[in-house]
Amino acid sequence: MTLQQIFYALTVSECGSMNRAAEKLYISQPTLTSAIRSLENELDIRLFSRTNQGVKLTAEGMNFLRDARQIYQQYELLKDRYGEKEKMKQKFKVSAQHYSFATKAFVETVKKYGAYEYELEISETRTMDVINDVGNSIAEVGILYLSDYNRKYLEKLFRERGLIFRELVKASAFVYLYREHPLAGKSQISFEDLKDYPNMGFDQGEGGSLYLSEEILSDNDYPQTIRVNDRATMLNLMRGLNGYTLCSGIICEELNGSDYVAVPYADDSSNPNVVMEIGYIIKKDSILSDIARDYINELVKYFE
Numbered sequence: 462m463t464l465q466q467i468f469y470a471l472t473v474s475e476c477g478s479m480n481r482a483a484e485k486l487y488i489s490q491p492t493l494t495s496a497i498r499s500l501e502n503e504l505d506i507r508l509f510s511r512t513n514q515g516v517k518l519t520a521e522g523m524n525f526l527r528d529a530r531q532i533y534q535q536y537e538l539l540k541d542r543y544g545e546k547e548k549m550k551q552k553f554k555v556s557a558q559h560y561s562f563a564t565k566a567f568v569e570t571v572k573k574y575g576a577y578e579y580e581l582e583i584s585e586t587r588t589m590d591v592i593n594d595v596g597n598s599i600a601e602v603g604i605l606y607l608s609d610y611n612r613k614y615l616e617k618l619f620r621e622r623g624l625i626f627r628e629l630v631k632a633s634a635f636v637y638l639y640r641e642h643p644l645a646g647k648s649q650i651s652f653e654d655l656k657d658y659p660n661m662g663f664d665q666g667e668g669g670s671l672y673l674s675e676e677i678l679s680d681n682d683y684p685q686t687i688r689v690n691d692r693a694t695m696l697n698l699m700r701g702l703n704g705y706t707l708c709s710g711i712i713c714e715e716l717n718g719s720d721y722v723a724v725p726y727a728d729d730s731s732n733p734n735v736v737m738e739i740g741y742i743i744k745k746d747s748i749l750s751d752i753a754r755d756y757i758n759e760l761v762k763y764f765e
Contacts (some may be wrong), residue, residue: 464536466500467529471491472500474526479553484492492559498506531598531744538750549578554751557604558675559585559663559692561713561738566759574756581752585692587665588673595742596622599682601753603759606709608735614672619742628740630764635728636711639700640719649727652681659685659704661695677737678726696721709737711764716728 470716473493477481483490494710501508508522518526551574557563567583574581584594590749594600594614607615607626619626644650644658660683663752665673671680687704689695698704721738728734741757743749749757 462500462503464533466496466552467533470500470522470526471530471533471542472761473497473509473516474522474565475519476515477492477517481515481663514757527597531747534598534744535748538748539540551577551581551750551752553579553581553750554584554594554600554754555602555604555756556584556586556591556600558588558591559695560604560605560711561692562605562711562760562763565713565715566756566763568754569706569759569762570752574752587663588675589666592618592622592624592742595744598744601743601747601749602756604739605675605742606677606737606739608677608737610735611672611674612671614731623745624742624745625745626740626742629760630711630739632709632737634707634728634734634737635723636726637699637710637712637723638705639703640722642699642703642705644705645722647724650724651727652732654727655705656684657690659687659698659702661687661689661706662698663695664690677709677735678732680708681732711739740746 469482472486473482476485476703478488479494479497481669483493486493497508504525506525507519508525509516510519553570554566555563562586564583567581571579571581582600584590584600586594588605591600591603591605595603605615606626607628616626618624623708636655638645642658647654660676660680663675665675672749687698688704689698695704695706699706707726708723712721712723712726726734741760743753
């Protein structure tokens, strides 16, 4: 097995077609097919199933490429770090739940690399996608939170995917709403206060467990609930419908503006408050790129 064969297999998986992959690699289709077949024979597994629409990863192929992608990315990091500096191109991706501070840290990190060539990406996405992106080495860093409610479930997923969680900050629940909302002037907002207003949350996909919810206190029973896919839509609906969401209260006004406020959540015996441990996940024993380390440093600086 060679790094070239791993690269070929990763490219086929990305393209979903032998022909398209061969074009991207600037090699002939028979050469690529032969290289993949040789790799499959050596591993004694079938990586791809062939269909009329192209190729699709088998279950064994998916497991192999999850590990192989990490090996190849570590090779690229070593090549970048110790190769010719003038040809170095910075590459980095972070996957995150919908946090403005994660975007703010990304902005500050990108500013440091303005004089270099780079290929950077930030993805605000579902909780399961954050875990899978880092677990499959598609992203180097993932941003999410743990609480007493979701901890056992998420830590099980971390163990299965070889991930470790590093805490950045602890926070209690706040109610986030438009500044002209009828409740915005209160010093605290209780569960009873919220009953006449729609609760906003981020969609976690079909069959998404409550343990994957991005919003704290997600196990409460809310009379009115609206699910959205992006932060801008949520803010618009909060403004237009007097909706609210429950969050950490850590808001970056520089990016979100000052039209929204975070008010402390007032708990009671039936509706207690909880602590969010916001942090990041990375692959266990991974060698982080320079830009990944810079990004994590920016997160730490933000909370300091």
